[in-house]
Amino acid sequence: xxxxxxxxxxxxxxxxxxxxxxxxxxxxFDLGGKFDKSFNEAAYNGAKRWADETGGTFREIExxxxxxxxxxxxxxxxxxxxxxxxxxxxMADPLSSVAPDxxxxxxVAIDVNWLDGENLRQVSFAEHEGSYLVGMMAAMASxxxxxxxxxxxxxxxxRHFACGYAQGAKAVNPDITVVANMTGTTPAAWNDPVKGSxxxxxxISQGADVVYAAAGGTGVGVLQTAADEGILSxxxxxxxxxxxxxxxxxxxxxxxxxxxxxAMKAGTDLETGKFTMGLAEEGxxxxxxxxxxxxxSADMKAAVDAAREQIIKGELNVASYYADNSCPALSF
Amino acid sequence: MEKMPKWADVVLIPLIxxxxxxxxxxxxxxxxxxxxxxxxxxxxxxxxGSTYGWGYTLYYAxxxxxxxxxxxxxxxxxxxxxxxxxxxxxxxxxxxxxxxFIPWPHWSIALIVAAIAAGLFGxxxxxxxxxxxxxRGSHVVITTIMFNFIAFSVLNYMLVNVLKPQGAxxxxxxxxxxxxxxxxxxxxxxxxxxxxxxxxxxxVSLLVAIAACFVVWLLIWRTWLGHExxxxxxxxxxxxxxxxxxxxxxxxxxxxxxxxxxxMAINNVMGEAERLVLNSTEGAGFIGIxxxxxxxxxxxxxxxAALLFGFLYQGGxxxxxxxxxxxxxxxxxxxxxxxxxxxxxxxxxxxLEKLFIAVxxxxx
Numbered sequence: 001x002x003x004x005x006x007x008x009x010x011x012x013x014x015x016x017x018x019x020x021x022x023x024x025x026x027x028x029f030d031l032g033g034k035f036d037k038s039f040n041e042a043a044y045n046g047a048k049r050w051a052d053e054t055g056g057t058f059r060e061i062e063x064x065x066x067x068x069x070x071x072x073x074x075x076x077x078x079x080x081x082x083x084x085x086x087x088x089x090x091m092a093d094p095l096s097s098v099a100p101d102x103x104x105x106x107x108v109a110i111d112v113n114w115l116d117g118e119n120l121r122q123v124s125f126a127e128h129e130g131s132y133l134v135g136m137m138a139a140m141a142s143x144x145x146x147x148x149x150x151x152x153x154x155x156x157x158x159r160h161f162a163c164g165y166a167q168g169a170k171a172v173n174p175d176i177t178v179v180a181n182m183t184g185t186t187p188a189a190w191n192d193p194v195k196g197s198x199x200x201x202x203x204i205s206q207g208a209d210v211v212y213a214a215a216g217g218t219g220v221g222v223l224q225t226a227a228d229e230g231i232l233s234x235x236x237x238x239x240x241x242x243x244x245x246x247x248x249x250x251x252x253x254x255x256x257x258x259x260x261x262x263a264m265k266a267g268t269d270l271e272t273g274k275f276t277m278g279l280a281e282e283g284x285x286x287x288x289x290x291x292x293x294x295x296x297s298a299d300m301k302a303a304v305d306a307a308r309e310q311i312i313k314g315e316l317n318v319a320s321y322y323a324d325n326s327c328p329a330l331s332f
Numbered sequence: 333m334e335k336m337p338k339w340a341d342v343v344l345i346p347l348i349x350x351x352x353x354x355x356x357x358x359x360x361x362x363x364x365x366x367x368x369x370x371x372x373x374x375x376x377x378x379x380x381g382s383t384y385g386w387g388y389t390l391y392y393a394x395x396x397x398x399x400x401x402x403x404x405x406x407x408x409x410x411x412x413x414x415x416x417x418x419x420x421x422x423x424x425x426x427x428x429x430x431x432x433f434i435p436w437p438h439w440s441i442a443l444i445v446a447a448i449a450a451g452l453f454g455x456x457x458x459x460x461x462x463x464x465x466x467x468r469g470s471h472v473v474i475t476t477i478m479f480n481f482i483a484f485s486v487l488n489y490m491l492v493n494v495l496k497p498q499g500a501x502x503x504x505x506x507x508x509x510x511x512x513x514x515x516x517x518x519x520x521x522x523x524x525x526x527x528x529x530x531x532x533x534x535x536v537s538l539l540v541a542i543a544a545c546f547v548v549w550l551l552i553w554r555t556w557l558g559h560e561x562x563x564x565x566x567x568x569x570x571x572x573x574x575x576x577x578x579x580x581x582x583x584x585x586x587x588x589x590x591x592x593x594x595x596m597a598i599n600n601v602m603g604e605a606e607r608l609v610l611n612s613t614e615g616a617g618f619i620g621i622x623x624x625x626x627x628x629x630x631x632x633x634x635x636x637a638a639l640l641f642g643f644l645y646q647g648g649x650x651x652x653x654x655x656x657x658x659x660x661x662x663x664x665x666x667x668x669x670x671x672x673x674x675x676x677x678x679x680x681x682x683x684l685e686k687l688f689i690a691v692x693x694x695x696x
Contacts, residue, residue: 078531
């Protein structure tokens with residue numbers, strides 16, 4: 001009986017997939033891996049939400065090395081996956097050579113906004129705005145007047161995070177010290193929790209009592225060490241408050257999940273072009289839930305929400321690192 | 333000491349090792365609740381079922397041909413070159429410099445010069461460990477491994493600080509100019525009426541690699557230098573007594589080995605990526621060791637083993653794409669094959685040898 005049932009089930013599954021296979025979306029996760037608790041996991045959550053809601057299926061691959069990028073893109077495009085969603089700036093160059101070969105396939109590039117192409121949907125985020133808000137919170141929570149920043153790979157994108165963070169902290173307390181470190185200069189820096197932990201300890205010895213990790217999987221080590229050493233930390237991309245309840249001040253949300261979910265939902269009708277998701281579009285923000293509620297005072301929340309409104313209205317301008325490759329509040 | 337017949341040594345042992353590895357891999361796949369037969373099917377159709385699959389399999393095989401030949405040349409001189417990874421990285425740097433900064437009129441000239449540059453860079457990277465081995469007795473295994481790390485750091489520095497285009501995020505060079513695009517198998521085979529997949533990266537370097545097989549065979553078995561290398565590898569004191577210079581042979585064998593590893597870059601850097609990225613070698617330097625061991629250090633054996641490992645690489649990539657087997661386990665499966673064919677050679681060889689001897693005694 002049960003064998004019969006599973007056979008029937010398998011037959012039904014084949015029938016269903018045979019009908020829809022040509023338009024299954026696909027996700028290419030970057031080198032950090034899909035369960036990095038951060039950037040890639042946010043994409044996975046968005047894709048999963050879509051799958052749960054629609055009952056659809058999607059294809060996925062976790063890249064193992066730089067050299068696989070182009071192969072994965074071509075393979076999904078040739079198998080008829082549409083749209084093909086890619087994570088991270090590392091896909092920009094492969095996309096620029098692959099996308100023109102498959103004009104009927106739509107490609108989504110998260111964290112990329114500098115390519116040309118009819119069939120590309122490029123989604124970037126105003127990370128400096130979200131980081132500004134968590135920077136304010138860090139400065140308000142700090143008792144030592146020193147806050148830390150730990151970046152993943154040293155690239156303009158991560159400096160962009162750090163710059164917004166430093167501006168937010170200095171807006172609250174002009175005399176605050178911001179200690180900033182990067183984990184490395186290669187993609188390996190996205191997945192090095194041990195080094196993240198060491199950097200956290202080094203920043204604690206310099207007096208930091210709140211650290212913000214914008215480092216993908218490396219951040220797991222930062223948050224762990226901060227919790228162990230009794231200081232506060234700030235998560236990134238996904239809501240990481242639950243990792244150490246009561247020890248994570250907040251998380252700078254980058255709604256990669258929303259971007260992925262919306263792309264999958266639109267399916268083949270996906271609108272192409274360049275999109276920026278900032279505070280106004282709720283593409284970035286800070287996380288508030290039961291896990292960090294005791295840490296966020298009413299004053300803190302009021303101040304941050306006020307700043308958020310001002311940024312959306314355009315009354316408050318957070319300088320972008322991209323504008324002139326330098327930061328008014330922090331030198332690297 | 334009695335020996336088993338040659339066919340058993342060359343065919344039977346690798347085959348049994350391979351079957352053992354496959355059986356263990358099947359258990360691993362079963363253990364995570366996937367269907368091993370389905371996995372094998374995915375690997376075979378993905379790697380050999382289309383010209384696309386063949387294109388990738390041959391592309392990977394080209395890499396392994398170069399590194400496998402490199403390891404076997406050093407091995408004939410009794411040297412174990414574990415630095416293939418670093419030598420190939422440096423070869424990539426040589427190719428990138430040649431392709432980026434000199435405007436070539438035609439790919440064929442660029443290919444020749446780039447191959448020479450890649451060989452020189454790779455050989456230079458092997459020269460220091462070779463000299464330390466010959467003059468100071470610093471073991472070449474240790475120094476070549478250390479040089480892999482140094483090569484990675486050099487490449488990292490060059491990409492991040494020197495060669496990365498202004499404003500770019502990922503540590504990679506700019507694209508090489510269109511003019512030096514190497515013809516892919518698609519472009520080579522089209523005039524012959526064969527429609528090979530357009531998007532597969534196998535390219536003209538495959539022919540260079542096959543030519544290299546022939547040259548290495550000539551060198552090792554048909555030249556005086558090859559004779560010296562083999563004599564030195566079999567017995568250093570014997571070679572010394574015969575008036576051969578250990579310094580000269582160590583240096584030459586390692587330089588050839590390094591040059592072959594470096595030349596791999598014409599395939600992966602110039603032929604496929606057409607720019608230099610970090611980790612472009614994808615572990616081919618280490619796979620070369622397994623390829624050489626499995627191929628019994630003979631160019632033809634290396635050729636077959638390289639094909640097998642090309643199949644494993646491409647099959648593994650297909651497995652990652654079309655199944656829910658996590659990427660870590662695909663590495664485990666590839667590692668099992670390397671373990672059995674390379675490292676655990678004696679595990680199969682000894683019982684088999686005993687068996688052959690026992691059977692022979694019975695007959696006698």
